[in-house]
Amino acid sequence: MKSKKRKKPKLAPSKKRPERLSKARTGSNETTFVAAAAPTLRLQMDPAWEASVTFNLQLLMRHAALVNEFALPDEAEPAPVFRA
């Protein structure tokens, strides 16, 4: 019995590639930061992973910017509240 041949995965059209899909920018602040932070934090970091980690850090920093720009009063409490 023949095994079922796997179809090649269909990729979405690539006519529009927004900034979100761009690869990590070499020479960016995040690239420098990742290279410096890994040994500081004692994280294993193969050079081959740096571009992907940097890409993910850039994605997180875009989300962080959205959170950071939202004004909250100094008295705002974090969601989890510790009770003694």
Added chain:
Amino acid sequence: MKPSQRRCFVPNASKAELDGMTASSIAAAVSSGAINAVGIVEAALARIRERDPRLNSFTAVTERRAMLRAQAVDAGRARGELAGPLAGVPFAVKNLFDIAGLPTLAGSKINRDNPPASRDATLIARLESAGAILLGALNMGEYAYDFTGENVHDGAVRNPHDLERMSGGSSSGSAAAVADGLVPLSLGSDTNGSIRVPSSLCGIFGLKPTYGRLSRARTFPFVASLDHLGPFARTPHDLALAYDAMQGFDPDDPTCVDRPVEPVTPLLELGFRGLRVAVASEYFRCKNTAVSSAIERVAAALDTNFEVKIPEAERARSAAFIITATEGASLHLDRLRRRARDFDPAVRDRLLAGAMLPASLVVKAQKFRRWYRSQVLLLFGKFDAILAPATPCTAPFIGQRTFMHGDVELPVRANLGLYTQPISFVGLPVVAAPVPLKPLPIAVQIIAAPWREDIALRLAHALESLGVAGATPSAYQIKAPLGASDGDQPAGRRGRSQNCI
């Protein structure tokens, strides 16, 4: 023991009929003596042996344990003991639940080195107390950081409606096993959408209860601030039966809230009349035709044309991203330092990036979370439930990297939870209700106020009764009834042995 207790005893049901039985119909049949639990379990094990090589949903089958348990259920009935509400119902759990005697994999390679769990997770124990029978552990995305159902260690879970497509994740096996009828009930976890996304892509019902409602004791965590556990089933009635059996305070879980058990099963037939329902607008408005069609059908059936804006939903998603990345990285920091090469690369690189985020961001995200919660709760003064898409598209192909969201191309892995993250971020109860569109199903989120799972389940039940929502038979169940050759299974899966206890 009588022969009828040891062997399959199914006087009035064919194998095909057993295949399609819901949890409630199994429980009723076992309770009445029409079918015995051993027969139900044997049939389910046969389905798993026959069909799971195509799906790749199970990572361990607890056959001996299941047969012993089934014999005990039948023996109890023979002694005249009252059968539980889930008597004889086979179920399986995402492999981040502790199962006594098995290591808790959480979809990883690293956890295979851990000793076997000494006790079952609380929710497994509660389902078994209600008469249900555990059949095994289910495949999942590594450490639950996944929306696709792909796993570099155990292989991708395949969508029963099209084996070339994703099941969704991270509770991938939990959804696929139920969608293909291998088991009528399963458990999964949902941190950012990991119950609702695979429910949508596989076309079954899923319940993410209120944060703190169901015990997480003895399950492998991901993001303590956002982790929920919940059931998958082919009907809202089955979801309700399982949910009712699992409710109740558990001192072993510090986040489990001490509330009385609030049974929802007796409330299902109350219908949708009198409930105020609105459709989430703006951020949740989707140009994908399947998504918009599903929302329109559900809104029409519930006779509503109200819209409501959930304020700052996009920012809520971003805050969920930050909390997820940092708490996840904190959980795995030691493993990232010692065994980074043993992670799925897609998970590892996200966690490494999360480990580098400053603490100030996390605090800000948690402060925003409290503000956002207060704004969302205001909406439930006007409405009892809010409808929103569960996923921005139907199931992508396995290996597909991007999809079109309107006129923007987005990565699949990070964005299948586009519409689920802003909801779980503040712990609201949600039922993912599948709309059986052709060629692929897609689900709508029915979102209720905290602790009002009853409303979400009532609406899901009403939609099922109206024929608008419902689980559809899988492609295998329609085209290839029992007895099909295993020579058709996808490459890369054949020959992988399952753990058995």
